[in-house]
Amino acid sequence: MNESADEHIILAHGGGGELTKQLLSERILPKLGNDLLNPLTDGAILGVSTDKICMTTDAYVVQPLEFPGGDIGCLAVCGTVNDLAVMGTRPVALSLALVIEEGLSFAVLDRIVNSIAAAAKEANVLIATGDTKVIERRKGDGLTITTAGIGELADGPALDAARIRAGDAVMITGRIAEHGLAVMSAREHLSFETELLSDVAPLHELIQGMIASGADIKFLRDPTRGGLAGVLADLAEDSGLSIEVDEATIPISPVAHHTAEMLGLDPLTVANEGKCVAVMPGDDAEKVLDACRRHPLGEHAAIIGHFTEATPPLVELVTRAGGRRMVTRPYGEELPRIC
């Protein structure tokens, strides 16, 4: 590997001196810069127009850094934008902390910074402040990114799982498992990998449309790590109610279905990065479904189940074959480093 400082990140790029300034001014600010970020002060002063804000953070450690349909850069932006959106807030600003491994090529870094810039533009958020560190060369990691986000609380229904009642409907805004399967396919070098793309996308507009439908939405969550199964298990636990899910109604593409079988994975437990689970009264479900389908990211939205009084509170899947099985939160080993 060529060790030239001209082509690769070296430790000194993280030292806080002249080389750090160069890295920022030549490779980061031209793409991500704005009036808040450019002065490189210790923080950014933001105006806010409400007295309630949302704060969120996520660390991204996905391997490989670039995968079919996205990379760690757009993932770090969309993941945090989506966390703000499912909290019922309008994304305003993100912070961006890069921990780069010595030896990362500038070509890869440049592509990822471009991807961050494009995703931030699509999500209409500023990168307000950031930090860059460099750690010694080791095997194969390259880059971890931590974003934090600030959103302004929007007018809308009170999102609180405690408001859920028997009869409420469970919806998912699109086809499941595509992010995790795309990353795993790339990692396993599966030959059909190009057919399956990560669903990584910013959901703020889709969710604003769902809220604007006037439905009494009680809960929103993006099913990332732990997948749909993890969110459903949390919902049963937090609401104290059971959920009956109809497997045949869960949207999944044929290629995702096939890939999950090849990899021996339950698609219900696989991470999504451009989907949202929503709960609303059964009577409001069609209204939300219509709002979803008017947005490109919601065209495959579907009502997949409903809450019941059955005790103890569990998630029960009615399978395509007509059988029943419990859905539980995955234990944790299935898919490391997927986001």
Place this chain on the structure above:
Amino acid sequence: MNESADEHIILAHGGGGELTKQLLSERILPKLGNDLLNPLTDGAILGVSTDKICMTTDAYVVQPLEFPGGDIGCLAVCGTVNDLAVMGTRPVALSLALVIEEGLSFAVLDRIVNSIAAAAKEANVLIATGDTKVIERRKGDGLTITTAGIGELADGPALDAARIRAGDAVMITGRIAEHGLAVMSAREHLSFETELLSDVAPLHELIQGMIASGADIKFLRDPTRGGLAGVLADLAEDSGLSIEVDEATIPISPVAHHTAEMLGLDPLTVANEGKCVAVMPGDDAEKVLDACRRHPLGEHAAIIGHFTEATPPLVELVTRAGGRRMVTRPYGEELPRIC
């Protein structure tokens, strides 16, 4: 090494499933929990009492994780609190993202989480939201932490280096170079390491006292990576003025001076984590100095130089021997992974 899941972090702790829930509920929430963090939602809704907030972030990659006078946990809290304070804001809430290496012992994790809790209490900030990821075992890293912070803009002078004029005074709130030298001593196993402690501390109270003095403070910055030299070089660049610094007035302890010589380091370029550089009109300098000295973290505060019209804008050090040398921003290789 014992591989038992009972004593060490394993990959599955980062999978977002049952084991992640256990890690959070047994080891994190009992120490850091509060009404915002406990629900483990995708973000925290905060009330803010001003229409101007500050957002900041820092990634911490220090090695070793524990060093004389502190550890990566209190460093991650204090560093972000200090960034909020030098922006003239009151720290309100932090986010906390942990990227843990598989194999980290629970004993070390527990100590660091305790240290985070103690520092957050001292700084009077909530850990409002967080994320935990686990990456595969490799050599010796253990843990990186990224904090982001929200502060509320306080009443006070406009902090802007463009307001600096010739005759303005440069102050530092205490003895320099102690954080970086303590970390380097621990790394190099120097025998006198126990004498030298990191200065890591939250500066919000000290800075609020300086602002409350009524002085027209024009600039505040905590000299972390790049040290005092880095801040002075930035100040000359941003103000367009020169700075004359009197070496004999720069506070440094005998043990720090000696350690820097042993390690072949210029203490001006070494990181601090509990100090602040301030600029104010020469006539206001004594007022700020008095305010500093009334706080335990400011007892060694000193006026170390002043701005001049000399061109081109440079930082000139008048040495103890009466000579003169330029102070420049370090290039970047001196002290990797110090914070």
